[in-house]
Amino acid sequence: MAKHEIYIRALEIGDYANINRWHKDEKVFSTITSNKYFISLARDKVWMEKLVLGGSNSMYWAICLKETDEMMGYMSLHNIDWRNRKSDVGGITIGREYQNLGLGLAAMDVVLQYIFNDLGLRKLFATYLESHPITWHAIKRFGYKEEILYRESIYKLGKYHNVIGASLLKKDYKTLEQQKASLKPNK
Structure with missing residues (x-):
């Protein structure tokens, strides 16, 4: 597997087509906590316009x-509480063609920094x-508890699912980052 470099940028109105495609992808849908909705391309475009042009307590x-500037996924924060310096993570959605390549972990590292x-x-x-343990294995690498x-x-895919709530403190993330840095060989 080639090492890919990742960067994040603000969403643009034109990104609505990719996001709509991922909303409709059964494999992508099966791994996230959202319920399934049939959303038209036109509706996702209007949502994106409001998101990009309006203010809110969310960030996307x-x-x-980096090598192609191609959008491979997206991430969001919701309910940002600036006074208490906390937020809900909307999760990382990665397009099917980019899954299982370690790109989600690379993206999470960039976003957490x-x-x-x-x-x-x-x-x-x-x-x-709870039925998607891959998520837990991924986020605990960054210090989530x-x-x-x-x-x-x-309720999705014909049954009710348990959901796990986890949190990450900046100090725990920083401690893990320092431990990782100390394990790297000196150059």
């Missing part, structure tokens, strides 16, 4: 490959489907 970023270093937040909350089980909270 496109996740792109931005959230903690540039935005100055100190705590993040995330939820994930499980906090709560929401039993049978999401």
Whole structure:
């Protein structure tokens, strides 16, 4: 697998087509806590226009490959509480063609650095489907701790699913980053 470099940028109105495609993708849908909605391309465009042009207490970023500038996914923060320096993570959505390449982990690293270093937040909350342990294995690498089980909270694919709530403190993330840096060979 080739090493890909990732960067984030603000979403643009033209990104609505990619996001609409990912909303319709059953494989992508099966891994996230959102319910399924049939959303037209026109509706996603209107949503994107409001998102890009209006202010809110949410932030959305496109996740792109440096070598091609191609958008491979997106991520968001919701319910940003600037006073208490915390937010809910909307999750990372990665297009099917980019899954299982380690790109989600690379994207999460870039986004977490931005959230903690540039935005100055100190705590993040995330939820994930208990039936999708890959998410837990990914986020615990960054220092997330499980906090709560929401039993049978999401109905999708014909049954109710448990949802796990986890959080990440900036200090825990920084400690892990320092440990990783100390393991790298000196050049």
